[in-house]
Each structure stands twice: as C-alpha cells, then as structure tokens.
Amino acid sequence: MGAPVRSKPIQSLTAGRGNSCRPRSGVVSGYVLRLIREQQGCTQEGFAERLQVSADTIAGWESGRRPLTAVPVGQMLATRHRLVQLGATPSLLHTFERALEADVLLAGSLGSEMSVTASALGSMVMQRDLIEILAWPLSGQPPRRIRELPEPVRPRRGPAPGGPELSHSERRGFFANMRRTAEEARGGEQFLLRRQALYLAGLDDQEDTGSWLAHQQRLERPTDWLSNWLNLRSVAMVSARHGDQEHLAHFIDTALADEAGAAANLNYWAYWIGELPLEHSDAFIADSTPPQWSGHKLLAHLADGLSIDHGYVDLNIHSVWSLLQVRPNLLRPGVTTSVLRDRLPMMLDSAGISTRGRRELESIRYAIRLAEA
Known part of the structure; x- marks a missing residue:
C-alpha cells in the first residue's frame, strides 16, 4: 500500500472579511x-x-x-x-x-x-x-x-456527540434565513422555494413559530389549483405538527374529497418516499392519469404510520384507504399486509380515531379479508 495521501490545508472555517464567519460545512x-x-x-x-x-x-x-x-x-x-x-x-x-x-x-x-x-x-x-x-x-x-x-462493532471511547451538531447561533441563523427566504420568495416561479423554506422553518422550536407560519400561509394567495392544494396541505401538516388536528381533518374532508385531490395526495406521498424520480417542480403532483409507481413502498410507509401516537395518523389512514382503491393488488399476502392486519384491531380500539378514520379502517380490514379469502 502506498504512502498516505495528505489533503491540502484548507482555509480556517472562521476566516472571513471583518468580523464575519464563514458558515461551517461538512x-x-x-x-x-x-x-x-x-x-x-x-x-x-x-x-x-x-x-x-x-x-x-x-x-x-x-x-x-x-x-x-x-x-x-x-x-x-x-x-x-x-x-x-x-x-x-x-x-x-x-x-x-x-x-x-x-x-x-x-x-x-x-x-x-x-x-x-x-x-x-x-x-x-x-x-x-x-x-x-x-x-x-x-x-x-x-x-x-x-x-x-x-x-457499532467497537464501543466508543469517552464522550461523543449523538449526531451532527450545529451551534446555537448557527441554528438561529439557519431559521432566520428560512424565515427571510419564505418572506421574500414571491410569485409562481418561487413557490417551491417558499414552500420548502416554510417547511424547514417549521422545525424551529421557538414559541412564535406556529403563529409566524400561520401568518405566512394566510398571506399566500395561489391562483392555480395545484398551488392552492399544496398551500392547504402545508397549513394542515404544520398545524398537526403543533398539535392542532382540525386543519388536517378539514384538509382530508375537502381537498382530498374528489378524484383530483386524491390523486395529488398519492402522487405527493409516492414522491416523498422515493417511488418517483427527482423532479424540479411540483407539476407532477397534479397528474391525474393512472399512477406510474407500484405503491409497494408507499403502502409499507403508510402502514408504519398507523399508530395512534403518530401526528398525521388520520391522513395516513385515509391515504392507505385511498391507495387500496386504485391498487387493490397490493393486499397480496406479504409482510406489509400482515402489518396492516395486526395493527387494525389496536387502531379500532383507540379512542382518538375520527369517525371517518374508523370507517376507513373497517373498509381496509374488509378488503384484507377478501384478499386473503
């Protein structure tokens, strides 16, 4: 084996103009x-x-x-x-x-x-x-x-971080930039940037995060169906993350009630968990043609989220129900079907499930019985 290749020295990560610091990377x-x-x-x-x-x-x-x-x-x-x-x-x-x-x-x-x-x-x-x-x-x-x-094969020696760490000032700087990005990104061409900046800003644990997000999303005035649908989804998910389930229930009952909304929901989920290749715009979400993804990974992901403690459990239930309407063949005997079957009794016995969610769980259980008959 040859001699070790030594990396060239790099400029100090704290070097910069005046008193400013270069952001850390890596x-x-x-x-x-x-x-x-x-x-x-x-x-x-x-x-x-x-x-x-x-x-x-x-x-x-x-x-x-x-x-x-x-x-x-x-x-x-x-x-x-x-x-x-x-x-x-x-x-x-x-x-x-x-x-x-x-x-x-x-x-x-x-x-x-x-x-x-x-x-x-x-x-x-x-x-x-x-x-x-x-x-x-x-x-x-x-x-x-x-x-x-x-x-790990070898136990760690001494104290070690449990994950990648940013300083308090770096975290505050990141979230400040996400807020500024969301506030300044305007117009159709910057809708994706604004949407993703809002999502990341929602990870902030500051007390005013929820109210700031709600204010920003009230300012959004989408002119096309897809942007409006995505904005409604963002409002619902952020609200649920902060403990308010009413917006999520309203989103399911209204924005997912027709064929276009149901298709958009499944396209969104399929992309999110990697059943679709990378896209540079949100346009694919509005594709109402029969889905080009298999649904196996999606069903496994949604089944994993069937827990009363999951913040988006009602959306997961509805999405499983909706997925099985267009992909009934996914209920062939297998690990995912077993997970679904085993979790249904526990979910149905839970007091925190909505009437709609309970009705959809019963429909899923009936579909599993038919598939296994």
Whole structure:
C-alpha cells in the first residue's frame, strides 16, 4: 500500500472579511463517515490506512473541520469506491451521499449573505431521505436509516456527540434565513422555494413559530389549483405538527374529497418516499392519469404510520384507504399486509380515531379479508 495521501490545508472555517464567519460545512457527511468507520470496527488510524489518507484527514473529515464537500470530485469517487470495497452497507452509502447534499444546502442556508434568488432549496422537490438528513442537526432526530443501524462493532471511547451538531447561533441563523427566504420568495416561479423554506422553518422550536407560519400561509394567495392544494396541505401538516388536528381533518374532508385531490395526495406521498424520480417542480403532483409507481413502498410507509401516537395518523389512514382503491393488488399476502392486519384491531380500539378514520379502517380490514379469502 502506498504512502498516505495528505489533503491540502484548507482555509480556517472562521476566516472571513471583518468580523464575519464563514458558515461551517461538512458536519453531517462527516458524522455519517464516522458511523461507517464505526460499523467497520476501525479506529481513525486503521480507517485512514484503508482509505489511503492520513489519520488527521479522517479526523478533519469526521469533525467537519476539513469538509468533505470541499474534496475534489475524483478523490470523493475514489473514496466511495474504497468504502464499497470495505463492505459499507448500501443503506449507509446512500445516507452518506444524501448527507453531502444536506451539507451543501446547510452551508448555503447558514451564510449571512445568502441570496434568496440563488438558493438551492428551490432547485428540486426534496424527498424524505434528504429532508430527514437535512433536519438532523436542526431537530436532533436521526433519520430512519440511522435509527435502524446495529450497534457499532467497537464501543466508543469517552464522550461523543449523538449526531451532527450545529451551534446555537448557527441554528438561529439557519431559521432566520428560512424565515427571510419564505418572506421574500414571491410569485409562481418561487413557490417551491417558499414552500420548502416554510417547511424547514417549521422545525424551529421557538414559541412564535406556529403563529409566524400561520401568518405566512394566510398571506399566500395561489391562483392555480395545484398551488392552492399544496398551500392547504402545508397549513394542515404544520398545524398537526403543533398539535392542532382540525386543519388536517378539514384538509382530508375537502381537498382530498374528489378524484383530483386524491390523486395529488398519492402522487405527493409516492414522491416523498422515493417511488418517483427527482423532479424540479411540483407539476407532477397534479397528474391525474393512472399512477406510474407500484405503491409497494408507499403502502409499507403508510402502514408504519398507523399508530395512534403518530401526528398525521388520520391522513395516513385515509391515504392507505385511498391507495387500496386504485391498487387493490397490493393486499397480496406479504409482510406489509400482515402489518396492516395486526395493527387494525389496536387502531379500532383507540379512542382518538375520527369517525371517518374508523370507517376507513373497517373498509381496509374488509378488503384484507377478501384478499386473503
């Protein structure tokens, strides 16, 4: 094995003009790289030898001091190939790639001179796997793929962070920029940017977050059906996140009551969990033709959300019911159908289910019985 390749020194992350600081980058991808190393049972020194870099480089990558987002493309591809050869799981490699994207978005959203018109947040419709990783250092909630990891082969020595961390001032700066972006993004061309900035701003735990979001969404005056539908959905989801279920119930009873609304709901969910390829606008949501996605991943995702403690349980119930109307073949014997069948009695015995939700659960149970007869 050749001599370790040492990364070139990079400019200090606190260097800048005057008293301003450059935003940190690489904190999420660095932490995921650490998880990959720990899953391999390697020390930083052993991992450095396998990746043909110095131990200091590994330490810098993992801490974000030497951001992985600054690594040249060729070196990053070579590093990824070595990670594959070392046996890194596909799930962790996928998370690593999304973490690099999240770091780029975070760095752009942490800068004090962030341009709203140049923000990358409006360049594509984000899916769950990216949103979860982007939100990780903001909310402290690890993504699903991370929660499912087994314990590392080697126990950690000494105190260690439980996830990628931003300072209090960085978190406040991020949320301030999300609010400014949402307030300044106007017009049809910036609707996606505004919608996604509002979603991220909703992760803020400040006391005024709910009232600020409600005010911003009252200001929205969409002129087309899809923008109005998406705005209604955003209001309902944000309200439910903050404990108000009335808006969500109204959204289900009105915006999902016709064929167009039902199709939009399923298209939205299918895209969110990755059954559709990346899109650069919301237009695909309004496609009322027969869906081009299979629905298997979607049914599994929605079934996992059938819990009385889930904040969007009524929407999950309705979406399962609606999905089975257009994809009854999804109820073939299998793991997901078993999960549905096993959860239905518990859900039906719960006092917190709406009358509509209870009626739809009964319909789902009847459909399962027919499929298994």
